[in-house]
Amino acid sequence: MKKVLLLVLCLSLVLVGGCWDVLVVEELALAFAIGIDHDVNNPRRFILSMTNPTFSETSQSDTRKILTESYSLSNAFFNLQRQRERILVLGQITSIVFSEEAARSGLLHNIMRQVDQQRDMNPNVHLLIVRGHKAQDVIFMKPEENARVAVYLDKVMNTNFTAGEAPRISASRYWVSYSTAGIDPVIPVIELTGPGEEEKKTDGVIITGLAALDYTGRMQGFLNDKQTYYFMLFTGQNHRSRMTTRLDIDGQVRDTSFYVKDVSLKVKPALENGRPRLALKMALEVDVINIEWDVDVEQEGVDEIIETALARDFQGNALEVIRLTQDWGTDIVGLGQHMRIKYPRWFKDERWRQEYRNAHITLEVKVKVRRVGTLIRPQY
Amino acid sequence: MAANKFELTDYQWFAVIVCAVLGAGITILPRTVAISAGRDGWLSIILAGAGACLFALLLWLLCRKFPTKTLPEISVAVLGRLLGTAVSVLYILYAFVLAGAIMRVFVEIIDTWVLIWTPDYVFYLLLLGVTVYVARMGATTLARLMEIITLLTVVVFLIWLTPLGEFNSLHLLPVGAEGVVAIAEGALEAFFSFLGFEALLVFYPLIANQQKVLKVTLIALVFITLLYAGNVILTFGVLGVEHTMLQKWPVISYLRVGSLPFARRVDTVVLFFWTAQIMGGAAVQYFAGTYSLAVLTGRRFHDIWTLACWPAVFLVAAAPQSLGQVFKVVDLVGRWGGALVLGIVLLLLAVAQVRGLDERGESAK
Numbered sequence: 001m002k003k004v005l006l007l008v009l010c011l012s013l014v015l016v017g018g019c020w021d022v023l024v025v026e027e028l029a030l031a032f033a034i035g036i037d038h039d040v041n042n043p044r045r046f047i048l049s050m051t052n053p054t055f056s057e058t059s060q061s062d063t064r065k066i067l068t069e070s071y072s073l074s075n076a077f078f079n080l081q082r083q084r085e086r087i088l089v090l091g092q093i094t095s096i097v098f099s100e101e102a103a104r105s106g107l108l109h110n111i112m113r114q115v116d117q118q119r120d121m122n123p124n125v126h127l128l129i130v131r132g133h134k135a136q137d138v139i140f141m142k143p144e145e146n147a148r149v150a151v152y153l154d155k156v157m158n159t160n161f162t163a164g165e166a167p168r169i170s171a172s173r174y175w176v177s178y179s180t181a182g183i184d185p186v187i188p189v190i191e192l193t194g195p196g197e198e199e200k201k202t203d204g205v206i207i208t209g210l211a212a213l214d215y216t217g218r219m220q221g222f223l224n225d226k227q228t229y230y231f232m233l234f235t236g237q238n239h240r241s242r243m244t245t246r247l248d249i250d251g252q253v254r255d256t257s258f259y260v261k262d263v264s265l266k267v268k269p270a271l272e273n274g275r276p277r278l279a280l281k282m283a284l285e286v287d288v289i290n291i292e293w294d295v296d297v298e299q300e301g302v303d304e305i306i307e308t309a310l311a312r313d314f315q316g317n318a319l320e321v322i323r324l325t326q327d328w329g330t331d332i333v334g335l336g337q338h339m340r341i342k343y344p345r346w347f348k349d350e351r352w353r354q355e356y357r358n359a360h361i362t363l364e365v366k367v368k369v370r371r372v373g374t375l376i377r378p379q380y
Numbered sequence: 381m382a383a384n385k386f387e388l389t390d391y392q393w394f395a396v397i398v399c400a401v402l403g404a405g406i407t408i409l410p411r412t413v414a415i416s417a418g419r420d421g422w423l424s425i426i427l428a429g430a431g432a433c434l435f436a437l438l439l440w441l442l443c444r445k446f447p448t449k450t451l452p453e454i455s456v457a458v459l460g461r462l463l464g465t466a467v468s469v470l471y472i473l474y475a476f477v478l479a480g481a482i483m484r485v486f487v488e489i490i491d492t493w494v495l496i497w498t499p500d501y502v503f504y505l506l507l508l509g510v511t512v513y514v515a516r517m518g519a520t521t522l523a524r525l526m527e528i529i530t531l532l533t534v535v536v537f538l539i540w541l542t543p544l545g546e547f548n549s550l551h552l553l554p555v556g557a558e559g560v561v562a563i564a565e566g567a568l569e570a571f572f573s574f575l576g577f578e579a580l581l582v583f584y585p586l587i588a589n590q591q592k593v594l595k596v597t598l599i600a601l602v603f604i605t606l607l608y609a610g611n612v613i614l615t616f617g618v619l620g621v622e623h624t625m626l627q628k629w630p631v632i633s634y635l636r637v638g639s640l641p642f643a644r645r646v647d648t649v650v651l652f653f654w655t656a657q658i659m660g661g662a663a664v665q666y667f668a669g670t671y672s673l674a675v676l677t678g679r680r681f682h683d684i685w686t687l688a689c690w691p692a693v694f695l696v697a698a699a700p701q702s703l704g705q706v707f708k709v710v711d712l713v714g715r716w717g718g719a720l721v722l723g724i725v726l727l728l729l730a731v732a733q734v735r736g737l738d739e740r741g742e743s744a745k
Contacts, residue, residue: 002517006525010510010656020498091645119493122644123636172546172619172637179623180551337550344557 029064029086032150033095035135036102036111045069046107048076049136051149052088063148065140073114090118094154095126096171097135100211100219103187109178109217116175123172126157127187129211129219137192141202156205157188164240164260165225166207167232178217181349182336185213186231189222212330215353221328223321230318233263233282234333242289245317247309249293256306259287261370267338271346276359278335282318284365286310288372294379297372306372311365319363331356387588390596392523395530396583397600399660400576402533402607404485405710409573409608410615410630417566419551419621420558422612424566429605431567432574433598435722439577440594442729443584446739451581452676455724458732467724468676471581474717475669476689478575479662480696481713483507484706486658487697493632494648504697508690510659515667516686519586522667529660536653537607540614542638542646547617572714573608576661577601578721582668628703666693 031052039045051065066083070076081088096115098108108129115121130138139149146152160166166188177185189211194203210223210231223231226245232238241260246253262285270277288306295302325332336356340347372378388396413421446454451471456464487503495503514522556563577597587593615624615634627633635647643649667682670689674682700706732738 006510006513020502021495119496123633124639124644176546176618176620176623179626180620181622334550341550341553344554 023087023089027086029084029088030092031080031088031090032092032148033097033139033153034093035097035099035139036107037099037134037136038101038105038107039069042069045071046076046102046111047136048073048080049139050080051139053148067136073111073118077118089120091120091122093122093125094150095128095157097128097130097138097153097190098187099133099135100129100131100189102135103129103211103213103219106216106218108187108213108219112171112174112178112217115171121171123175124170126154127169127171127174128153128157129187129189130205131189131191131208131222133192137202138190138205141192141204143202143204145204153205156207160207161239164232164238164242166228167210167235167237177334178213178215180337182331182338182340182347182352183334184215184330184332185217186223186332187211187213187219210332212325212328212332214328214330215349220330221324223324226317227321227324230314230321231332233260233284233318234265234321236263236265238263245310245313247291247306247313249305249309254292256291256310257289258310259289261285261287267335269335269338269342271343272360276339276352276355278338278359278361280322280361280363282314282363282365283368284310284314285368285370287370290373291378294377296377298376303369303372307367307369310367310369314365314367315363318365319361322361322363326357326359326361329353329357335359335361386518386520386586388519388523388583388586390589390592392520392527393583393587393593394596394600394603395526396523396579396664397577397597398530398533398604399526399657400579400664401574401601401604401661402657403482403576403661404489404658405573405714406608406611407485407489407629407631408707409570410612410624410634411627412569412573413566413612414616414621414625414630416569417562418558419553419616420556420563421566421570421616421621422552422609423556423563425570425609425612426605427563427567428570428574429601429608431571432577432601432605435574435725436577436580436597436601437594438722438725438729439580440597442725442732443580443593444590444740445732445737447590448585448739450585450672450675451724452672454581454728454732458728458735458737465676467727468672470720471724472669472672472676474713474720475579475665475672476692477696477709477713478717479511479665479669480693481710482658482661482665483511483693484697484700485710486654488703488706489629489632490651492629494651500698504694507655507659507662508694511663511666511693512686512690514659514663515670516683519583519667519671522663526660526664529656532653532656536650536657537610539638539640539646539650539653540611540635542640543618543634544614544638546637547614548620549617551616551620552613570608572711572718574601574604575714575718575721576664578725579664579668581721581725582671662693666690 029052031050035049037047039047047067047069049067051063053063066080068076068079070079102108141149143149143152161168169187174185177183188207189209190205191208193206209225210228211219212221214220229243238260244257247256264283266281268279336352413424417424452468455467459467487500490503514525615630618634618637624630632647635650638646640646670682670685673685700709
C-alpha cells in the first residue's frame with residue numbers, strides 16, 4: 001500500500017504540474033521557418049516573415065503565410081499571435097533566413113541575440129543568408145521538391161551537410177563562435193533558383209557559399225562554394241567531402257575529382273618581433289574519383305605526380321581563403337584560438353582583431369593518394 | 381558484515397551520498413567555476429573534490445569515535461547539554477535550509493524552461509509531499525529509494541552526452557594558464573557544491589558496515605567529482621568558456637544543444653529524471669534534520685517531526701522574491717552552512733580529543 005502511495009506521489013510530480021501549461025497539439029500554430037528583412041521605410045524596424053501549416057481540413061490553403069513589422073523579435077511574435085486563431089509556438093522552427101542586407105548591417109546579430117533569449121527556440125535551428133533576394137522570398141517560395149518551405153530548407157541543409165557540401169551551422173554554433181575569443185562566425189549563403197528573371201525564381205534554393213562575419217556579427221565577405229570546401233578542411237568539418245579541381249600536369253589542365261578521406265591540420269603559432277606568425281601544415285588523404293589524363297595510373301610515379309599537383313593546388317587555393325579572411329578581418333578558421341593557447345598572456349581578443357589582418361600565415365600541404373579511380377587508363 | 385533490515389548497506393550509503401550531493405547546484409556549477417578559474421574550472425572541481433575527501437576524513441574521524449551516536453548525541457556528550465543542543469539546532473536549521481534551497485533552485489529551472497505558468501507553490505507542495513513521505517518512512521526506505529535514483533542518474537548522464545558532437549577541445553586549452561590562485565578560488569566556490577555528504581553525522585550509526593564507511597564515502601565523492609568535472613568539461617567544450625559565463629543556467633543551455641531521435645528537447649528529458657534526484661537530495665537533508673530533532677528531544681521515532689517541520693523547508697524555498705535572491709541564498713547556504721558544519725566537526729573533534737572522549741575506548745574498558 002505504501003509503495004503504491006509512493007508511486008502515486010511520484011507520478012503526481014510529473015503529471016499534475018503540467019495542467020497550467022497544457023498545450024494541445026491540435027490547437028497550436030507551429031512555426032517552422034522565419035525570414036528577417038530590413039524595413040526599407042524605417043531602419044529601426046524589421047520585417048519578419050513566417051509560414052506555418054494550417055492543419056485544417058476546412059482551410060483553403062495548407063500553409064499560412066504571414067508578414068509582420070516590428071522593433072523586436074518578441075514583439076514580432078506577439079504581433080503574429082494576434083493574427084492567428086491558434087497558439088503560436090517556436091520550438092519547431094528549423095530555419096531562420098536573413099537577407100544579405102540584414103547580415104551586413106548587423107540586424108542579423110541583433111536578432112540572434114534575441115533568439116538566444118527565446119526560451120522555447122531550438123538552438124539547433126539552421127541559419128541561412130539569402131543573396132539577391134529578400135528573406136521573405138525564400139519563406140514564401142514554392143519549392144518543387146517539397147510543398148513545405150521549412151521542411152525543404154531543413155532537408156537541403158541536412159542533406160548537404162551529410163554529403164559534405166556545406167558545414168552544419170546552427171544558432172548555437174553562431175552564439176559560441178561569436179562569444180569565443182579567437183574565432184568568428186560563418187553562416188551558409190543560399191540563392192533562389194528557377195527559370196527566367198531573378199524575381200520569378202521560386203523553384204528552390206542552391207547553397208552558394210559561406211558568409212564570413214566579423215566580431216560584431218556583421219557579414220564582411222563571401223566564400224564561394226569551392227572556397228567553402230577549403231574552409232571545411234581547415235575547420236575539420238569535411239564530413240564526406242568531395243571536391244573537383246583542375247590540376248596542372250605535364251603542362252595541361254586536367255579535370256579531377258576526388259574524395260577527401262582524411263585531413264589533419266597542425267597549427268604552429270609563433271611571435272616574431274611582436275607579429276603573429278602561423279605555420280599551418282595540412283595532411284590529406286584522397287581517393288581520386290576521376291582524372292582526365294591519358295596515362296596508365298598503375299604506372300610507378302603516377303600517384304606521386306598527382307599528389308604533388310594536388311598539394312600545389314590545395315596550397316594555393318586554401319591560402320587564398322586565409323588571405324581573403326585576413327582582408328575582411330574575420331578569423332572564421334579560428335587561428336586566434338591557437339595563438340591564445342600558445343600565448344595566453346599576449347592574446348587579447350581586441351589585439352587579435354588588429355593583428356590578424358597582418359599576421360604572417362604559411363601553409364604546407366601534403367597529399368597522400370590512396371587510389372586513382374577504377375580504370376587503369378582513365379582517358380581511354 | 382551483513383546488514384539487518386534497519387541498517388544501510390555499503391551501496392545504499394553510496395547512493396545516499398550521491399543523492400545528497402548531486403542536487404540542483406550542478407546546473408550553475410560551470411558558470412561558477414568559469415568566473416573564478418576560467419578554462420581551468422574543471423581543475424578547480426578536482427581540487428574541490430580533494431577538499432571534500434579531506435572533509436569526509438574529518439567527519440569519519442569524529443563519527444568513528446562515537447559509532448552508536450548521531451550528531452545531537454555526540455555534541456551533547458562532547459560539549460555539554462546547553463552548547464551541544466545549540467550546535468544540534470544549528471545543524472538542523474542548516475539541513476532544512478539546504479533542503480529548501482535545493483527545491484527552490486530546481487523550481488526556478490522548471491519555472492524558467494518548462495512549466496512557465498504553473499504556480500510555484502504547486503511544485504513545492506508536490507516535492508514536499510514526496511520528500512516528507514519518504515523521510516518519514518525511515519533511513520532504510522530512504523536509502524532503498526536512493527539506490528534506484530542513483531541507477532537512474534547513470535542513465536541520465538548518458539543522455540547528458542548527446543551534445544558531444546559540438547565538443548571542441550580548443551575551448552579547454554591551455555591547461556593551467558589561469559594560475560594557481562584562480563584555480564584555488566574556483567575550488568573554494570566549487571567546494572560548496574559538494575555539501576550534503578555531512579549527513580554522515582546523522583547516518584553513521586545506521587550504517588551496517590562501519591569498517592568501510594570511509595572507503596565508500598571516498599568512492600562516492602570521487603564519483604561525484606568525476607561527474608562534476610565531466611559536466612564542466614562538456615559544457616566548456618560545447619558552449620565555450622565565454623558563452624558559458626553569459627548563461628544563467630549553463631547546463632540547461634548545454635543540454636538544449638543536444639537532441640535525440642525521439643526527443644528534440646534533451647533538457648526537458650533530463651529535468652524529468654532529475655526531479656527524482658532533487659527529491660532525493662531534499663529528502664536526505666530533511667531526514668537528517670528531523671531525525672536529529674527526534675534524537676535531540678528524546679523521541680525514538682521521528683514521524684511527528686517529519687510531519688511538523690515541512691513548513692520550515694517550504695518557507696526557505698518560497699521566501700526569496702527573485703532569482704537574484706535565490707542565488708544569494710544558495711551562496712549563503714553554501715558558504716556559511718559549509719563553514720558551520722566544518723566548524724562543528726573541528727570543534728567536536730578537538731574537544732573530544734582534549735577530553736579523551738572515545739566511545740570505542742570506553743566500550744573496550
